[in-house]
Amino acid sequence: MQGFTRSSDHTTQGDADFGTTTARQTATLLGLRAKPIRFLMHFAARHPVAHAGVLLSVLVAVLCSVLTQYGLKNVVDAVSHGHGPAALRGVWIAFGMLAVLIAADNLMWRVGGWIAAKLFVQVTGDVRRDLFNHLAGHSPSYFADRLPGTLAGRVTATSNAVFTTENTLAWNILPPVVAVIFSIALVTSVNPLMAFVMAAISAGLALIIFFLARKGGPLHRSYAGSAARVDGELVDVIGNIAVVRAFGATFRESKRIAETVGEEMSARHNSLKYLEKLRLLHAVITAMFSAGVMAWVVILWSQGKATPGDIVLVGSLCFTILHGTRDLAVALVDLTQHVARLEEATATLLLPHALPDAPQARPLLLTAGGVAFDDVRFAYPGRPEVLKGVSLAIQPGQRVGLVGSSGAGKSTILSLMQRFYDPSEGRILIDGQDISRVTQESLRQGMAVVPQDISLFHRTVLENIRYARPNATTAEVLHAAELARCRDFIEALPEGFETVVGDRGTKLSGGQRQRIAIARAILKNAPLLLLDEATSALDTESEQAIQSALDTLMEGRTVVAIAHRLSTLRNFDRIIVMANGDVVDDGSPTELANRAGPYRDLLARQNVIPMPRAA
């Protein structure tokens, strides 16, 4: 085919690379589904040096912080040696060591905090990017079955859960673990048996709390699920607020949201109540434990087996250990909540793609632009058959109009050509290549589509048109807008081509949106053109204007167009009439209009042309 040199311009290398990268990412991500810890490790492993930096700073900071208590014991023991010059020198040395430890303690926390501030944010960015890439590879049926708000909410929840988990591990789990172990080691210097008892009780306590916390997992998961449902419902209702108003359904919707929020609140309450019970259990045990240890060291002192400094050391280490195990228990409980959230979100998001590229998929080689349906059967998942053995051969450069009653299967034909679904039987060929064997990226790059339901991005008009070919110059975009007869109305907008079109293009009329979609298709300049009711929202005047633009656009391309208004198909080479998933008539418009059949009946119903005399 000639004239399509530009169509390969937008087959950007970036898109091709994106395809292979995401295929690899997808395979890796699917292996991490519902495995939150491995999911976390996968992303953490991308920044090994920075993670090692945070780990080391926290370790040194905690060691210094525990040693500070040993430094305090030295000061107390030195002070208790009296006021002589030698004793005083000892006091100052002990004080100097204490001051250095306090400074190092504070400094190392800040070093860790500084590295983590950048690192943890980077990790969440990686998570969001990879999850989006994976989501974008799903087939339309995946999105048809799910609320967009729920999906967006889950991506956010996953990256937030990763961020909170990393923070919890770095600041709430690692420090108390190291502090407790090191404190117990220091208590050994006073009394090994006391250290052993402390170790046994702390370990037992941490284990009990941890296992009880895990038992609460279903409560936390139920909360995570209901929170995601609230997000989804909110986005769905806000997105359809015009419909809500039109049907006076604000009260109904507010009641529905209140019910979903009520479920979320009750799930959250149950989850928090369980955590509070655990904290209470820990508080009781720690109070008894600290009283026992302090009494023990006082008895040792009364027997002359411990110095005053030892009382200070054991007292402060005892608090470090108790606070450490308490913080650890609370953090472990929080961690199980974050991990549950991560598990739930990855289980929902990391589903395999329904329509991956075939393993040996090659780019589509578009030479002439011929399309063939070879005995194609198709049913939407869980629905009755929509196409019942359709066979068609569309010649290169032919303009084919698809007509027929609503629900006949016309849009399904266009969806299958774009490989949004695979036929259950039969094949679809473009220039002799089975489209299930070519890369989806190359398939869609060979087609320009003007859909029935045009949604624009909440971006400027210029960006929306340029979406078809990101490297198009501004002059090319303006030219496409002119050919699509939309330049005048765009320039009349408050900021012309720089006007932001509103959510899904709501600040434009249906006809204006349609003309922008036509401008996009003109700019894309692809060999195959699919039009789904491309002129349905235009008034007669704009339709005439756009019809000539469409004629220019269709020149030399293979066109498959769905039209309810048959007048728009006058210049077409061929009309295919569909009914109940079958082709029931096929021929040139004149041929079909001149013989009795479903097309002539449709013409008569629409009064498009005077009913030709029956033979």
Ligand SMILES: Nc1ncnc2c1ncn2[C@@H]1O[C@H](COP(=O)(O)OP(=O)(O)OP(=O)(O)O)[C@@H](O)[C@H]1O
């Ligand atoms: N995503 C979907 N999931 C399930 N069923 C679907 C889906 N899309 C369409 N259908 C069903 O498939 C049948 C054919 O629909 P299709 O949209 O192809 O018809 P159509 O001829 O284009 O109709 P219209 O002229 O009203 O657009 C209909 O019964 C429809 O309800």
